[in-house]
Amino acid sequence: MKKIDSFISEIASLAWGLPLLILLIGGGLYLLIRIRFLPFRYFGHAIAVLRGKYDNESDSGEISHFQALTTALSATVGMGNIAGVAVAIALGGPGAVFWMWVSAVIGMSTKFFTATLAILYRGKDSEGKVQGGPMYFIIEGLGKKWKPLAVVFSIAGLVGALPVFNVNQLTQAINDILLKPAGLYYGFSSDLIIGVVLVLITSIVILGGLSRISKTASKLVPAMVFFYLIMVLIILVVHIDVLPYYFKLIFTDAFSASFYKGDAFLGGIVGGIILLGIRRGAFSNEAGIGTAPMAHGAAKTNEPIREGLVAMLGPAIDTLIVCTLTALTILVTGVWQSSDANGVSLTATAFADGIPNFGKYALLLCIAVFSISSLFSYSYYGTKCMSFLFGAKYKEYYNYIYIISIIMGATTSLSMMINLIDTFFALMAVPTMTATILLASRVIKEAKKYFKSLKLK
Known part of the structure; x- marks a missing residue:
């Protein structure tokens, strides 16, 4: 198992090399400069759209703007914010958070482009139903000769959409917070039982299709985000005396990398911390990966x-708000230096320190809701990829593969799961960003026309 773990780690490092860094960050900056920050001037309008002011039941599509955003957020607000940022701090120190911010700001522009393309170039599946996502805007926007790129995205998406990381971290949280303190942890057997329970819960929702997924997510996600933020704010108020110091440290350490423990990149440790922050940022908000446009x-x-515009709000909520507050909680409590824990266990330690007795159990509730809601969304992404590759009548078979993978996620190591998903996220990002950059001029043309029409109203 260690050899497999080491092999997957090497593949992930290779996949997240300089070419992908240039494509994700360089490509995102290119899109931001090309559109001259135009979408950022319309935050108020984006919120009005999200609230349903412009909803029209006669329009094409299946779900509301709000349900689309919460479905996308249910996949990103969760372990990427709670465990992913903890992984970044454990390995990179406070400075890694700054580079997650950079990834998020650029990612807002990327999401604006990819979500716009997902509507602009919708395609039809084998049953004639209208569908959106990178595989469809590649073919509809660039032409059928680009189909191999769409196929690469969809194949990578079959694995990238598996819930193994979220399941792994939820299992770890249940073990560390509930079972081990009560003396009820029995190793592999406990992990397997948790996996089976998650299989049963997930099956009930995902076999009901997108409508049930989006309705469930739209109810669960906002309530849990609010509850999570309240708990974090309590911890930050308690540690208000050291908060300014650690907030400043995020900026200074980003360029000194004093606490970085990973491998050098581009000849130095600062390069290493930049890459770490961008990888964890991409994992957190998935900008440029291609899942959210589906x-x-x-x-x-x-x-x-x-x-x-609605999609652009995703990285702001996900990384700039939720990830930042999680990071500050870990930093101000000091557990990032006093504990050997990693991932969700490090965040749980911070909550136990910040809100004694109650904190870690409240965190477990949030983790459970975030993780389970993300299980619902990722299954939808996988069935879309399956449908594109093999036909709509076969898409339901993916759910059975997906459900089996929950057991794998519950019973394997954190490093293997995070490196596995990182690798396939990288493979998904290549076709998504390539097509988005090639189609950027069409989005800009559409944006200018739309914003001009707003001024005339």
Whole structure:
């Protein structure tokens, strides 16, 4: 097992090399400069769209703007924010958070483009149903000769959409917070039982299709995000005396990498911390990876720019707000230096320190809701990829593969799961970003037309 773990780690490092860094960050900056920060001026309008002001039941699509965003967020607000940021700090120190911020700001522009394209170039599956996502905007926007790129995205998506990391971290949280303190942890047997329970819960929802997934996510995600933020704010208020110091340390350590423990990149440790922050940022908000456009592509709208604006809010909520607050909680409590824990266990230690007795159990509730809601969304992404590759009539078979993978996630190591998903996220990002950059001029043309029409109203 150690050899397999080491092999997957090497593959992940290779996949997240300089070419992908240039494509994700360089490509995102290119998109941001090309559109001259235009979408950022319309935050108020984006919120109005999200609230349903422009909803029209006669428009094409399956779900509302709000449901599309919460479906996408249910996949990203969760372990990427709670465990992913903890992994970044454990390995890179406070400075890694700064580079996650950079990834998020650039990612907002990327999501605007990819979600707009998901509506602008919707395609049809083998059953004639309208679908959105990178595989469809590649073919509809660039032409059928680009189909191999769409196929690469969909094949990588079959693995990238598996819930193994979220399941792994939820299992670890249940063991560390509940079972081990009570003397009820029995190793592999406990992990397997947790996996089986998650299989049963997930099966009930995902076999009900997108409608049930989006309705469940739209109810669970906002409530849990609010509850999570309240707990974090309590911890930060208690440690208000050291908060300014650690907030400043995020900026200074980003360029000194004093606490970085990983491998050098581009000849130095600062390069290493930049890469770490971008990898964890991409894992957190999935900007440029291509998963979220599959959810946004199902939004009920005939105005592509509106969905692009809604999607742009995702990285702001996900990384700039939730990840930042999680990071500050870990930093101000000091557990990042006093504990050997990693991933979700490090965050749990911070909550136990910040809110004694109650904190870790409240965190476990959030983790459970975030993780389980993400299980629902990722299954939808995988079935979309399956449908594109093999036909819509076979998409339900993916759910059975997906359900089996939950057992694998519950019973294997954190490093193997995070490196596995990182690798396939990298493979998904290549076709997504390539097509987005090639189609950027069409999005810009559509944006100028839409924003001009707003001024005339």
